[in-house]
Amino acid sequence: MRGVNRFFSRWQNWVGIFLLLMYAILALTAPVLSPQDPKKPGPFLVKGQGKERLPQPPSMTNLLGTLPGQVDVFHTIVWGSSNALTFSFTVVFFTSLFGVTYGAVAGYMGGWVNNVLMRIADAFLAFPVIAGVVFFQQLLIMTITTQGGYLWNGMLLGLEDSAGEPILLQILFNLINPLMLSLILFSWMPYSRMINAVVITLKNTEFIQAARALGATPSSVIFHHLIPNSISPAIVLAARDIGNVVLFQATLTFIHIGGNSPWGELLFMGRNWVIGPYGNLFKYWWVFVPATLAVLLFGIAWNIIGDGLSDAISPHEI
């Protein structure tokens, strides 16, 4: 309870909460704020005929201006926040769930089992996420080329008219994109290491022994006693991870190695109007500033929340 009071008494945390509420409202009211084109649903909306090549400045019809090809910036920002929230929550939910369970179970087993399991986690630490992303993307390409489809810049093309039987990987990749899969597979280790260290020390304390003496099953000890008592650092890590996941998604989208962040794609489409030969940041500010702010503030908001939580949970460490 003292931690909760401490969390709400810092003004920085209110900035974070305010920013998060803003993103949540944008995401929830997206269909009202900027309805999608029923013919071409998706986070990108082409205004007018799409013939005008120059980016158009903000006006009443397009609130934040348009990119070349008349892609509406406001529409993408709004739908991008919904994408960012769902993507990051999914990734962090599965990562932390798996990481926490893995670390706790390994710690509870103890002995050589714990050693082997944690060595496997260490092996995963050596795997760069980007290698995982391209690897899964490659599996996807290999699977769909035999079905008559092909992948271009991370987009699935030409699969509709294939008649082949869908196979395991194809079903998997329809549910979950390669970036998400790779982020889940290669970022659970910090949770495990964190929980594992605490569980090993907690395991021999009196209240756990009491629970065991009362006949609690191992799973009940792990999920009712060990995890609730060691989860707090993992929550801090999860809060920071949500921001980092979105930053990483936007980065990979920008360099077109997997990922489908609308914000990153927006900056990719507009980059030549900032750094290209005729680009001018001050003249065409709306191709750069809104998307940048969207990504930046998302990261900042979650970092503030992470710092605030970490301060609330263990005030002495700061």
Place this chain on the structure above:
Amino acid sequence: MPPFLQFLVRRFLVIPLTLLVITMLLYGGVMLTPVEARAQIYMPNTNAKLTEDQIAKLMGNIIERYHLHEPYLVQYSYWVGTFFDGTWGYSPSLNEQVLPALLTRTPATAELTLFSLLFIIIPFGLYAGIIAGWHRGYRDSIFQSVAFFVTSIPPFILALAFLVIFYINLGWFAPERLGIQYSYEVTKDTFASPTGMLLVDSLINGRYDIFIDTLRHLAMPALTLSLYHWATLARITRSAIITQRRKEYIISAQARGIPAGRVLWRHVFRNILVPSLTSVGLSAASLITGVYVVEIIYNLNGVSEIITTAMFSGIPDAPAILGFAVYSVLVVLILMFLLDVIQAVVDPRIHEDMIKP
């Protein structure tokens, strides 16, 4: 065997074991794809129109010839075999063997990584963390806000901002590896390139103009890559310093009248070096990911060129991607090992701490 050597051997044995686990998992993933997709990689690249029958027959031959119908472990051992004959398989999108393709692109990546790590991340990270944690006060607040801001910016936005400021408006730095007037010169025979890293080579050749130009081109990528890891390392150093400040040996050193600066650099510095360097080792994988991202953004033609070629060609190219993944893991493991060695050198306690975990 002395404990120090024993420690090094144990750490070194981690490399092949980790590689074994990871390659088995990777190849298991490839085995999930249909056999025709894996045969596609070996299909000859001809313009001749083949009938369905001919393609099927060709496919059958390829599957037979490259043992694609065999069980997992047999195929895995064939693939591992290519690691020992020095080819790492043939990549259709690069149109060459994978290992030579990786090796010719390594120097650019190594230059960026080592330069950032040794000249920016480690020295400045340690320094900023020590100053912030030791003096606290206004220096600490400034550091905290800078570190906070830096860790919230994704690298590509930083890169765009750098390009706008330093390249377009000020003209100080430039993207790519080398200016156009030198890029031909360094490929000539008169320019000896034993390492392939332009910073080293230009010094060996005594061409200081090329050295300056390389630095000019390396500045933006190195900064983009370093800032995040600089902040992480500095934060960990800072909290290590704060923990150390409460220890009794500091009070006793101060009581003996040793000046504060001497206490900091002689006593505390050695104690915080180990946790700080461990943090660099643990984030080695994300450092390597960052290197590839930065390379692609600034068009540096390093190892990441392999993935961009393989992905944008749209041709299924498992050997290149598998090779790239194994190479990246190997680089991370070597980096972790080197940092372990540095740790063992700077901290003699490592024998007791690390040999018996």
